[in-house]
Amino acid sequence: MAPSSFKRIAYEDLASTPLAQCIDLANSAIGGSIVAVTDEFFAPATNMINPAPPLHCPGRFVETGAWMDGWETKRHNATYDWCIVKLGFAGQILGFDVDTHYFTGNQAPAASIEGTFCPEGNVQDKNIKWTEILPKIDLPPSCHNVCVLDQPTEVYTHIRVNNYPDGGIARCRAYGVVSPIFPKDHSEVIDLAFSGNGGRVVQVTEEHYGPGSNLLLPGRGKDADDGWQSKRSRGGDHSDYVIVKLGAKGHLIKAELDTSHFKGNFPHQIKIEATNSDQDIPCAKAQWFTIVEKSKVGPHGLFYFDTTHAGKVFTHAKLSILPDGGLKRLRLYGVREGATLPLLPWNGLASPKNVMIAEPMTTAAFALYGDVIETKDTVMITGANQGTAEKYHKVAQINNFFPNNRGVANMCIFHCRPTTELPFTVKILERHPYSSQFFVPMTHGQTRGYLVAVALNGADDKPDMSTLKTFIASSTQGVNYHQGVWHHPMVALDDTTDFACFVHESGVPQDDCNVVDVEPHVIHLPGFHN
Numbered sequence: 329m330a331p332s333s334f335k336r337i338a339y340e341d342l343a344s345t346p347l348a349q350c351i352d353l354a355n356s357a358i359g360g361s362i363v364a365v366t367d368e369f370f371a372p373a374t375n376m377i378n379p380a381p382p383l384h385c386p387g388r389f390v391e392t393g394a395w396m397d398g399w400e401t402k403r404h405n406a407t408y409d410w411c412i413v414k415l416g417f418a419g420q421i422l423g424f425d426v427d428t429h430y431f432t433g434n435q436a437p438a439a440s441i442e443g444t445f446c447p448e449g450n451v452q453d454k455n456i457k458w459t460e461i462l463p464k465i466d467l468p469p470s471c472h473n474v475c476v477l478d479q480p481t482e483v484y485t486h487i488r489v490n491n492y493p494d495g496g497i498a499r500c501r502a503y504g505v506v507s508p509i510f511p512k513d514h515s516e517v518i519d520l521a522f523s524g525n526g527g528r529v530v531q532v533t534e535e536h537y538g539p540g541s542n543l544l545l546p547g548r549g550k551d552a553d554d555g556w557q558s559k560r561s562r563g564g565d566h567s568d569y570v571i572v573k574l575g576a577k578g579h580l581i582k583a584e585l586d587t588s589h590f591k592g593n594f595p596h597q598i599k600i601e602a603t604n605s606d607q608d609i610p611c612a613k614a615q616w617f618t619i620v621e622k623s624k625v626g627p628h629g630l631f632y633f634d635t636t637h638a639g640k641v642f643t644h645a646k647l648s649i650l651p652d653g654g655l656k657r658l659r660l661y662g663v664r665e666g667a668t669l670p671l672l673p674w675n676g677l678a679s680p681k682n683v684m685i686a687e688p689m690t691t692a693a694f695a696l697y698g699d700v701i702e703t704k705d706t707v708m709i710t711g712a713n714q715g716t717a718e719k720y721h722k723v724a725q726i727n728n729f730f731p732n733n734r735g736v737a738n739m740c741i742f743h744c745r746p747t748t749e750l751p752f753t754v755k756i757l758e759r760h761p762y763s764s765q766f767f768v769p770m771t772h773g774q775t776r777g778y779l780v781a782v783a784l785n786g787a788d789d790k791p792d793m794s795t796l797k798t799f800i801a802s803s804t805q806g807v808n809y810h811q812g813v814w815h816h817p818m819v820a821l822d823d824t825t826d827f828a829c830f831v832h833e834s835g836v837p838q839d840d841c842n843v844v845d846v847e848p849h850v851i852h853l854p855g856f857h858n
C-alpha cells in the first residue's frame with residue numbers, strides 16, 4: 329500500500345479536523361504500551377504515550393543529563409532509532425501529532441511512522457509486514473507537528489516510530505477510531521459507550537478541567553485529573569453535556585456513573601437521553617428520548633440507573649450534568665441491534681454496594697482501625713542522637729491483652745508476593761483477639777504501595793461490613809492494626825515485598841488469629857490497573 333498522503337496543520341486547527349472526534353490509540357490511558365525501543369538513554373519511550381502534556385523542568389538534571397519529559401536517545405546514531413508502540417485498541421489511524429515540546433537542540437530532526445496488524449505473536453518477528461503510514465517529516469524544536477492523513481489507514485495494532493537519526497520526541501499521538509472486537513455472542517451485555525468498543529465523545533459543551541472523552545476510558549483512573557470536569561457555571565439553569573456516539577447501534581439497559589475522586593465537585597444531578605441518528609453528531613432535529621430522568625449522584629462512588637426505552641435502538645447518548653461538575657466514567661450497558669434483550673432489570677454487575685475505590689491511607693481516615701506508622705502527623709517529636717536525628721514518639725499503640733502473660737512478642741518478616749488479581753476482591757478478613765499487629769514495608773521506596781482493608785467488629789462478633797474501609801498505603805507508610813480490628817492479610821502490589829511485622833502470640837491458634845469469610849467486595853485501586 330502506498331504511504332499515505334497527508335497535510336500538516338497548525339495544532340490550533342486540529343479541532344476543525346476529523347482528528348477532533350478521534351481518540352489517541354497510542355495513549356497509555358487506554359492501554360497503549362511500549363513493546364521495544366532501540367535506545368532511551370536520556371529519557372524513556374513510555375513518556376511519549378503519557379496522557380498528560382509534556383512538562384518543562386529547566387535546571388532539573390538526572391545522572392544521564394537534563395531531565396526531559398519525552399523519549400530521548402543518545403547522540404551520534406549512525407543510522408536511526410525506533411520504538412514500537414502497542415496501541416491500546418486496534419484501530420484505523422487518521423492522523424498524528426509528533427510533539428517535540430521542550431526539546432530544543434536535542435529534538436529528533438525527523439521522524440516517520442509505520443503500522444502493522446499483529447493481534448498475537450511476536451510483533452518483532454522478521455516476517456512482520458510494516459507499512460509506512462507517515463513518510464519522514466522534519467521536526468522543528470519544541471512544537472506540535474500535526475499531520476492529517478488524506479484517508480484513514482487500515483486497521484493496525486502497533487505503530488513503529490522512527491527517530492532520525494537520534495534525539496527527543498515528547499509525545500506521539502496516534503489519532504484514530506477503534507475497530508472493536510465484539511463478543512461472538514450477539515446477546516452479551518457490553519458497555520456500548522466504552523472506548524474499547526468504539527464509543528466516542530462527539531460533542532461536549534465544556535471541559536475546562538478534564539476532557540469529556542475521559543468518561544469512556546478503561547478503569548477508574550487515578551484521581552480527579554482523569555475524568556470529565558466542567559467549570560463552575562455560577563447561576564441560571566445551566567447544564568453541561570457530552571454526546572457519545574455508541575460503538576454499535578443497540579439497546580441500552582443500564583447506566584453506571586462513576587464519581588470517584590469527585591468529592592465536593594460531583595454534579596448536583598445527571599440526566600441521560602438517547603437518540604438514533606445516522607450522523608456522527610446528531611442534528612438539531614434529532615429526537616431524544618430520556619432514558620434516565622434527572623437523578624442525584626453523590627461523592628466518590630458508583631451510581632447505577634436502569635434505563636427506560638430499552639426496546640428502542642439507539643446510536644447516541646447524551647449525558648447532562650446539572651448545573652456542572654465532574655464525573656470519572658460513564659458506562660452504558662446494553663446489547664447490539666438484533667440481539668435478544670436480557671431479563672430486565674438487568675443485574676449483571678457486581679452489586680454497587682460491594683464495589684469500592686481504595687483511598688490513600690491517612691492517619692485521620694485510619695484512626696478507628698489503627699495507626700499509620702510514618703513521620704508526619706506525629707504528636708511528639710524530639711531531637712536525638714546529639715542533634716543528628718529527630719525522634720517521632722508513639723507513632724503506634726502496641727497492645728498485648730493476653731491474660732496471664734500468655735502472649736509472647738514475635739518480631740517477624742512477611743515475604744509477600746504481589747497480587748495478580750486487580751481489581752482485588754476481599755473475601756476473607758482476620759483479626760488478632762488479644763494483640764495489635766504492625767507491618768512496615770522494607771522496600772526502600774522501590775514499590776508504590778500495598779492494599780489495606782479493615783472493618784470493625786460487629787455485634788455478632790463478626791466483621792461489620794458496613795464499616796469496611798480500603799486504602800492504598802504508600803511504600804513509606806507502615807500500618808498498625810489495633811487489637812481485634814478485622815483486616816485483610818497483607819496484599820502486596822507491584823513487586824514482592826518484605827514487611828517487618830510485630831505481634832504477640834500465644835501459640836493457641838484461636839487466640840492468635842481468627843479468619844472468617846465475608847461477602848465479596850471488589851476493590852478498585854486507582855493507578856494500579858485500568
Ligand SMILES: NC(=O)N[C@@H](O)C(=O)O
Nearest residue numbers: 370393394395396403434
Ligand atoms: N537530556 C540531555 O541532557 N540531552 C542533551 O545532553 C543532549 O542533547 O544530548
